[in-house]
Amino acid sequence: GKEVTDIPMTRKDEIGVLVQSFNEMKQQLQKTEKMRKELIAGVSHELRAPLAAIRGFVLGILDGVIPSNQQEKYLTVILKETEHLTRITDDLLDLAKLEAGNLPINKTVFNVSSLVNEVITILSKHRVDKGITIKTVYEAEILLLADKARIKQVILNLVENAIRYTNPGGNISISIRELSSTISISISDSGIGINVEELPYIFDKFYRVEKSRNHASGGIGLGLAIIKNIVDLHRGRIVVESERNIGSTFTVTLPKE
Numbered sequence: 001g002k003e004v005t006d007i008p009m010t011r012k013d014e015i016g017v018l019v020q021s022f023n024e025m026k027q028q029l030q031k032t033e034k035m036r037k038e039l040i041a042g043v044s045h046e047l048r049a050p051l052a053a054i055r056g057f058v059l060g061i062l063d064g065v066i067p068s069n070q071q072e073k074y075l076t077v078i079l080k081e082t083e084h085l086t087r088i089t090d091d092l093l094d095l096a097k098l099e100a101g102n103l104p105i106n107k108t109v110f111n112v113s114s115l116v117n118e119v120i121t122i123l124s125k126h127r128v129d130k131g132i133t134i135k136t137v138y139e140a141e142i143l144l145l146a147d148k149a150r151i152k153q154v155i156l157n158l159v160e161n162a163i164r165y166t167n168p169g170g171n172i173s174i175s176i177r178e179l180s181s182t183i184s185i186s187i188s189d190s191g192i193g194i195n196v197e198e199l200p201y202i203f204d205k206f207y208r209v210e211k212s213r214n215h216a217s218g219g220i221g222l223g224l225a226i227i228k229n230i231v232d233l234h235r236g237r238i239v240v241e242s243e244r245n246i247g248s249t250f251t252v253t254l255p256k257e
């Protein structure tokens, strides 16, 4: 784009005020343009690595460089990489819908306790592989009126993060508390934690703590931004408490109806 320089401001009257707001608008536009460019560069970068891996292994199999008794191993890697790409594109799509005010919320009554159990089952392989223990503290039936698929996404993402950012052998505790008009779901981990200075930013889109530490795992820093939006759409709240090398607790509080 063409660089536009500030209009020099010499007057103190209405024209001067106008000049000042034009200059501010211009700065805002340049900032948005810079963010847009960074977004495209960042997303392209995140898509390249899995695509290069998939391409390489497929070529290896087609060319016969990878012997048939090794193919299953490489096909498993290809599957993992496509799942990673699916997660990134799903996240981008959700974010685009949220920002356009286009994410429909379909509320039904469901049992949150069963939903949490379901999420734990979905993630059990990942958890067992890391030797992580999950302790659950909740009644067998706690009813909630909300968008079941979206709340599942919220819990899945938080428990996934808890497993991902906890060292092998660690502990996770999930509790659900029912009050007169709200339900709170807390996910605590004995993981690596988040520095106090970083805490205010972790719900920002594309924000990732120490970008390198979780390379090739997780998404592209959209998970928590999407969760926060979903919780907001339910008029709920999400808070985090964390201490570096001690662990993190994410608590989602939702109105019962």
Ligand code: ADP
Residues within 6 Å of the ligand: 161, 162, 165, 189, 191, 192, 193, 194, 202, 207, 208, 209, 210, 214, 218, 219, 220, 221, 222, 223, 224, 225, 248
């Ligand atoms: P990502 O898709 O990169 O995991 P998220 O939006 O889910 O992005 O999380 C943003 C960042 O917050 C992550 O990169 C990670 O560094 C940090 N984070 C999220 N959950 C936890 C947790 N339970 N413990 C420590 N760090 C966390």
